[in-house]
Amino acid sequence: MADTTEQMLQTAGTPRDARPIKLACRNVWKLFGANAANFICQRDGKASMAEVAAAGLVGAVRGVDLEIRQGEIFIIMGLSGSGKSTLVRCMSRLVEPTHGKVEFEGKDLLKISDAALIELRRHRMGMVFQNFALLPHLNVLENIAFPLGIQGQDRPTREKRAREVIELVGLRGREHFYPRELSGGQQQRVGIARSLATKPEIWFLDEPFSALDPLIRREMQDELMRLQTMLHKTIVFITHDFDEAIRLADRIAIMKDGEVIQIGTPEELVVSPATDYVAEFTRDVDRAKVISARSLMRACDGAEHGGVVAPDAKISSFSADIVSAGKPFAVVNGSGKPIGEVTPQAVIDLLAGIERPRAGA
Amino acid sequence: MTVTASASEARSRPVQLWLVVWACALAAVLAVFLLQDRLPWAVNYPASAIVPVADWVSALMNLIKSNFSWLTRSITAVLGVPLDFALGLLAKNFKIGHGADMLVLPRLSWVGVCIAAFLAGRAAGGWKLGALVGGCFLYIALFGQWTSAMLTLGLISIAVPFCIVTGLFVGIWAWRKPWAERLLISPALDLMQTIPTFAYLIPMLLLFGNSPVSAMIATAIFATPPMVRATMLGLSRVPSEIDDFSEMAGCTARQKLWRVLLPSARPALMVGVNQVIMLALNMVIIASMIGAGGLGYDVLLALRALKVGEAMEAGLAIVALAIALDRLSQAIARNHAKGHVYQEVSPSFWRRYPNLTLAVAILAVTTLLGLFVPAFAAVPKAIIFTTAPLWKTAVSWITINFFDTIEAFRVALILNVLNPVRAFCEGFPWLGAVFLLGLAGYQLGGLRLAALAAALTVFCAVTGLWEKTMATVYLCGISAFIASLIGIPIGLMASRSDRVEKIVTPVIDTLQVLPSFCFIIPVVMLFRVGDVTAMIATVAFAVVPAIRYTNHGLRQVPPALIEAAKVSGCTRRQTFLRVQLPLALPEIMLGINQTILMALAMIIICAMVGTRDLGQEVFIALSKADSGRGIVAGLAIAFIGIVADRLFNAWTAKARARLG
């Protein structure tokens, strides 16, 4: 499992992504309170935190710009109340943004008709909820088939599809159980299966694993990664938990008080945090799992090499080898040419959490 | 932060200010009372200034009656069809044709109905519930109340679905349109739930005549409000995630309501259904006055003829029916709340619904058997018990042996308690009451509450009902006071000991489901008619919320707080007085509020045993079919309830806010 995670990170972490943009937010605002729309229009879509507060409004989402690419796992992080859920609800138009544009494949989502929106949600969007939101009066099979029933599919067709996704999430044998009779992890599997039944292209997950205990949570993360290697959805995923984020993310957006402070790969956030707030977030992270050889390497100084590593290899994948070899490893690019080296001392410093000015930087 | 600071600053001052204000107000009212020779109009509302609201209402009702008789007649005809069917099926047999070639299709066999009741109980709550429900029906059969009870049941079985459907749609509408809820539905529900049961009967009697249909309509209107409330509550409590899910699944508005929200709200809806059934039963009994027939009518006849034994028997049959219906519908509601359990799905109807199929089969077989074996068609005389003579003997024995004690108690109560309070209340200046209630409203809830309290009180005076209003207030007040005096200590004991709670809970659960009529019967046997009987019956009826809320309020004080008090060295008494009681007070006040409202409802029904208050006014209007008089008196009663309720609620809300 760990390999796939790393492969994903390697492919996705490459800068200048060529994949098409699936969903984009352009200066999206969501203010709660009276006359919010007037307030933000008058200011031409610009307002500071203090101005918003002075007008007696709650700035749940403020001026968010971001682009999510096809097939990407895009994670939104932030403290409680920072506006993550509201942002995702703006993206799916569960809440109407006060200002700005949400583009789905280049079309403005806020301008389409209700009928078109229903059509879009029925076939192209899926969502998984923190507390599962399963319907208590339906059993597993019926819950999963429910969105298909809403679309008007007949019973055999929708049950056939439901059984397929039940197979996919490993719930076979529980088809006729009711939500109450399932554990939290199983319930969330049903939630995932239900949102996958319609074969959505973009998949929103709002803290899907927060209500689960740590062991089950890890298992579900693995499950998600497994599904993603098969399905290649565009995923927007909310979490509180930075460890969860670095396990899954292609890119992470950090939110604070409704604003997006920084967007980047986990490594970018760890290596060059934009603000103290971001640094604080990433402080307790196991850096060896995030930082790659490229960030730690220095120019070769002619010493003998004990091995070779790829520039994108995470430190944790070769730290034991390099320390026991006691010699620097060469960092080689795709064509086998050395572009630098990583010393055992640098790795030990990183593992021990010691900050030293990097020699080759 | 600034808000709390200024609030705490402001608090100490106004308390003293209010004390002074109240002292002045009371002094002013006392002055008016003492000067009543000079200011008679301020004490007794002048007869010349009475606004003839009653006449206007009568005129309006007559207008409706004469112009819309085609409508009322067609409503009667339409509703009569299902009602006749239900009554025929359960109680009366179907008679087709006339005279010699009349064909009689039999009603359902009593044996079959008892077994079906048993099966329903077993399906909903296991063998024990099955035995209870089946036993209740068997009791009714063996004690010779079968036909009457089935008449009552037939009316309920038609009224209840009507209530459920109407309540559901009104509730959905109110939930969709917040303005409608605020301006229309909520006030209407409040009014409907405080207007006394009798008052519903009068317009029905006028419009639809003395018939089961008009009783059924009255029942349906009376029993609908809890369903509306349950629907609104259930829908608003559906988790927002489920709402979001339905949007994301691409539900249209209709799909969302019918396939997601309502099914998710099912537990709350089932609670509403239970309440509808119990209210319908209560009302059907009272509606016997306008032609419902059934058990209520038996009680009524027996009470009028002072046949205590018969009244008691019919009353106990009502109790049996009430318990059976309540426990059954509660068990079904609980099953819904628990959620479904996995069962093997089976294609055959018989396998999927074994109890239903079995019940239908048994009903069919026993009913067919009834054509040949009379014992199946009607309960054979030989196995019918009657306890009426027993009750009669018991009552005579008590009256012979304890006549002096009972009489002394009665007279002492009348002379020392009831009469002085009554004199005080009836002499109370109406203007003073308007003023004091307005003042209380202002202190507790601001200008709007003050205006409401004063306006509603003024209504009671200007319609010329002041004295009767105060007579109602007096009896209701004393009864509620005594009920609280009894109920709060019991609740207290229950909160302190699990054993007591275990004993008390089933008793109050049962008391609560009994139709109000049942409380009068045993009391009237011992104390005959009059205010004392009314008071005792009312106390018994209204004591339940005082017990329940006290117990609940004290039990929900967080244990951490009690421990904190103990750790800081409080004695048990101090812990109770300083910590538990203040924290539980809002809840206890809520209980007292409920007690007052229930006492009010009961006092009105006690008009049957000869009180001299607004209830009597409604009762007389009912017997004379004088709609204006009855409706105005009914409104006056509702207004007493609303004033008391609003003031209490405002007070409780304030106390809650203070406790945070």
Ligand SMILES: Nc1ncnc2c1ncn2[C@@H]1O[C@H](COP(=O)(O)OP(=O)(O)OP(=O)(O)O)[C@@H](O)[C@H]1O
């Ligand atoms: N309907 C609403 N009305 C008013 N304020 C709202 C509403 N919904 C959200 N808010 C406010 O918007 C802000 C952002 O809320 P949001 O739910 O998006 O936070 P979140 O980051 O998802 O938090 P959590 O991690 O707890 O889920 C909060 O301050 C919240 O109080």
Ligand SMILES: [Mg+2]
């Ligand atoms: Mg959230």
